[in-house]
Amino acid sequence: MxxxxxxxxxxxxxxxxxxxxxxxxxxxxxxxxxxxxxxxxxxxxxxxxxxxxxxxxxxxxxxxYAYIPERPIFYERMTMREHIDFLYTTMGGEHAAFEEKVKNLVSFFRLTHVLHHYPDQFSKGMQQKMMLILAFLKEPDLxxxxxxxxxxxxxxxxxxxxxxEKERERGxxxxxxxxxxxxxxxxxxxxxxxxxxxxxxxxxxxxxxxxxxxxxxxxxxxxxxxxxxxxxxxxxxxxxxxxx
CATH class of the missing domain: 3.40.50.300 (P-loop containing nucleotide triphosphate hydrolases)
Structure with a gap:
């Protein structure tokens, strides 16, 4: 389990x-x-x-595990890109593969144009999408x-x-x-x-x-x-x- x-x-x-x-x-x-x-x-x-x-x-x-809260949580004065970079420092792994996932997920959720913006300027929906991107980048067991x-x-x-559904197929x-x-x-x-x-x-x-x-x-x-x-x-x- x-x-x-x-x-x-x-x-x-x-x-x-x-x-x-x-x-x-x-x-x-x-x-x-x-x-x-x-x-x-x-x-x-x-x-x-x-x-x-x-x-x-x-x-x-x-x-x-990765936790996605009901109310998005982010660091003040850190852009979305900086949040992603900080996540990578906690994970390690092959950088090129990680960057490919970043590119795909940010494009998938249509946030490429705000990648270097501060999330406190985002709408609630955009903030939630950022939380999802960070979680899926981590690829946890749960x-x-x-x-x-x-x-x-x-x-x-x-x-x-x-x-x-894709993550469930992964296990x-x-x-x-x-x-x-x-x-x-x-x-x-x-x-x-x-x-x-x-x-x-x-x-x-x-x-x-x-x-x-x-x-x-x-x-x-x-x-x-x-x-x-x-x-x-x-x-x-x-x-x-x-x-x-």
Whole structure:
């Protein structure tokens, strides 16, 4: 497995817990959707994986990764080209091959004309594309992507999904956090559904349909049904793993 995690609890302290009972894995070439509404605990789950939470009880094991945040992060007074050069100093490798990847990716996302500009002058979509370029240049074993479609136009979304598919063919795994369930249903192999900081259910679409009692339901319908039942039963019944 590229990623294996058991989060018994996590938060900003013993008295400020946000997550409880979340565990899942991501295998080679697999795209796993971390699904839930805004405020469900998706971003906190990712922060826990990255070691950014103050209080964590559990285990996280993962290979080399690239993290693409929901809100682009960049260094002030460094151009896009300088960000790329800095990345290369942390990676090493054959410089000519790296430069060829740079040329192809920057052209692919149509940012050649701003390569030597400061990203704080970019639109949100252009900043997000820069984050994607840096991640794909790294070629990690695992991509952790938080709300990847925010700020991207339909063409950029299609390009992103195409590149992720190629990376999966290479053997990379993907953990993608999103609340856009129709897109997630179409592209993900498996799902981790969370609400109110708790895992409701984990599995592929058929697992989730079976657990929700909706054999032909959409991911949205299943999530809605599981959440409603969870509210009645305190979510306790949904911690048990799905049996095949």
């Amino acid at each position: 590229i990623l294996s995690t058991i989060i018994q609890e996590a938060g900003y302290g013993h008295d400020d817990l946000i997550l409880q009972g979340i565990s899942f894995e991501v295998g080679k070439g697999e795209l796993v959707g971390l699904i839930g509404p805004n405020g469900a605990g998706k971003s906190t789950t990712i922060k826990t994986l990255l070691g950014l939470m103050k209080h964590v009880k559990g285990t996280v094991e993962m290979s080399s 991509y952790i992507i938080d709300e990847p479609f925010m700020g991207l136009d339909p063409t950029a979304v299609k390009k992103l999904l195409g590149l992720l 990379a795994g993907v953990l993608m956090s999103t609340h856009i369930l129709d897109t997630a249903e179409r592209i993900c192999d498996r799902f981790v559904l969370v609400a109110e900081g708790k895992m409701i259910v984990e599995g592929d679409l058929e697992d989730i349909r079976r657990k929700s009692g909706l054999p032909d339901g959409t991911l949205f319908d299943c999530f809605d049904a599981l959440t409603e039942e969870g509210e009645k039963d305190g979510l306790a019944d949904f911690f048990a793993p799905i049996q095949g």
